[in-house]
Amino acid sequence: MARPKQQDARREELLRAARAVILRRGLHATRVRDVADQAGVATGTVTYYFRELDDLFDLVFAEAVERFCTLREQDAASRPDAREQLVSLIRTGLPTGPDDELCCLLYEFSPQARRQPTDARLRRELYGRQVDLYIRVLGAGAQAGRFTLRRPAAEIAANLVALEDAYGYHVIAQTFMTRETAEQHLFGYAALATGDSTLTV
């Protein structure tokens, strides 16, 4: 009983270290040595736990996906009605700013998907769970008479997630848009698609 726990703790530690290095240096510039230094262990230790560094990266990504989705699910669940839930989803879907660690992490892994099957799978999961969330909330709002959906729920949900994705990237890369503008645009679309004009920032 004792050993496995200790091992898991060490794995957690390396995962934390990898996360920190990825955020600081970028996924592609992250070396075994960096992770080892960050965790305060020998490079051999990292190799001992993760024969392939990519296995560790997969774990970091999986954990980030899980955390991001759970956060949103829980925050939405804590809201009283569909409108509030939709507002919650839009708000938690965008990075708080260029330094939002969880979102930065997720973006580090985006470009991997084209070449790494594990990443593609996780990305699909990430996307799927978010679309499902939106679909559920849109359905509930329509049911309750609060929303009048102008387009199929699945389309609206997919579009909202896509907007989050694209704007999230701009917020983090500081290429075009601040979180505020992004939020306004998302609310604009939500209002239009649900017929609920009270949906504003």
Add this chain to the structure above:
Amino acid sequence: MARPKQQDARREELLRAARAVILRRGLHATRVRDVADQAGVATGTVTYYFRELDDLFDLVFAEAVERFCTLREQDAASRPDAREQLVSLIRTGLPTGPDDELCCLLYEFSPQARRQPTDARLRRELYGRQVDLYIRVLGAGAQAGRFTLRRPAAEIAANLVALEDAYGYHVIAQTFMTRETAEQHLFGYAALATGDSTLTV
């Protein structure tokens, strides 16, 4: 006068080679040797023309941005009216499929933006020119009485570009969505936002 031309030709050649390698192996896995092999020259030659490999990459990216924007601008310009121009923009904005070379290239550079200033600038240009295109078309359509904009043109334009971006990524990475579905969703939004219900695939 002769020499510069020859030099430019050689630079073009290396640029083409780099493009091919980036598509095949990914931006981060592209080495001087790969580019040299692809171009059929010595490694020293690559270094000779591009002291920093990143300078070559920047050129590849800049060229891709220019080509992508020009293509869309020209295709849109060749259409008779605002509706057709909007259709053109949506169609040329999405990758034809997972093998769309130009789009793949653009996506290879996306994740760089957060850390490389040159890439951030290019990405801003890429985004700006596309949003402008949409704004112009939306404005023209509204002017002509064809579109009844339900939201500010700038917001609609930004949203359309964002949807293209996000869906384009999914089409290329084959993570969630085919080009067909992506197109449907974009047309769905365009119809909603412009009040032109004839906007369908």
Add this chain to the structure above:
Amino acid sequence: MARPKQQDARREELLRAARAVILRRGLHATRVRDVADQAGVATGTVTYYFRELDDLFDLVFAEAVERFCTLREQDAASRPDAREQLVSLIRTGLPTGPDDELCCLLYEFSPQARRQPTDARLRRELYGRQVDLYIRVLGAGAQAGRFTLRRPAAEIAANLVALEDAYGYHVIAQTFMTRETAEQHLFGYAALATGDSTLTV
């Protein structure tokens, strides 16, 4: 009394494991980890029992030498007369084929002799015991009037062992000669040197 027995059993186990790995991977490619895996114990256990891996290897070699010599001595001893004993020696002196485990093992250690004193000593013993065997049988055959030695017994014995050695190597490495041909050549020499023309395969 109980402990030492248990310890000896464990040492036997490791010896068996080492033998298997050496045959499979070759002496130089045999690592502590391989032996541990093969024996189903932890790497620490191997080190615990054999501070130096070479000590284990020496044991494997010594055991192989002992087994090989004893086998031949016993098989020869079980024959009724000198001629039959000589036939036995020639037959047990060659590998049965490329997969003869005991012979393969002995050949793994051959090249060590030049650099490792322990191996040189064992090799000397291996050679000495075999030459002695032949000398005894040749002497007995001459005494009994069966053999008419054309050369000194020591020379004939040394030559027979040398031929076994060299041909054994070719049989195992499959470089030149099958066991059958090798046997013919040995019998040819034996017939010539002892004057006993009935010595054939």
Add this chain to the structure above:
Amino acid sequence: MARPKQQDARREELLRAARAVILRRGLHATRVRDVADQAGVATGTVTYYFRELDDLFDLVFAEAVERFCTLREQDAASRPDAREQLVSLIRTGLPTGPDDELCCLLYEFSPQARRQPTDARLRRELYGRQVDLYIRVLGAGAQAGRFTLRRPAAEIAANLVALEDAYGYHVIAQTFMTRETAEQHLFGYAALATGDSTLTV
């Protein structure tokens, strides 16, 4: 024309260096770094010329085989008659002593044959050329009436090469036999098999 020569010179240089290190440290203990140090170049240079160190080793072995065979062929060819040629072959077939570099080199590669196809091929060549030499000399001697072969020439030749091999190993490894004794035994066999009793040391 200049470049290839220079490259070949460098390859020769590395070959020489490898040879020296193999003799000093043994084939299995020879590292890229050792060869580089011995040649006075960077480790990268060795890798540049020989991606796989085994390729270099193969060359060293091939060159040794060639040199050994040529030496014997030439020395034998320089003798006036079959008897002198046979004497030459026996003499050049044994190491001059434990420090005979060429023979030491050949023995370093012996154990490889079981696992490395290239080495097996070279070893076959080495053996084949020597047996051929002996067969030719034995045939000439028989033809000339000098030898009366008591056994088939092919068998005698094979046995002589086998004796050389086995005794050569003992001379080098200093496990049992000096060169003098080995030579006596070989002459003893030669005298017996050819009926030429003048064949002595």
Add this chain to the structure above:
DNA sequence: AATGAATGAGATTTCATTCAT
């Protein structure tokens, strides 16, 4: 007695860069 997590020395591998030609 036995373990196996953890180490870190030492080996290889990779590759941008230099430089004589």
Add this chain to the structure above:
DNA sequence: CATGAATGAAATCTCATTCAT
């Protein structure tokens, strides 16, 4: 201009060995 041989820094990989349990 262009080359490509040669470099060596930097990264990874391998693995015997240590040591707390």
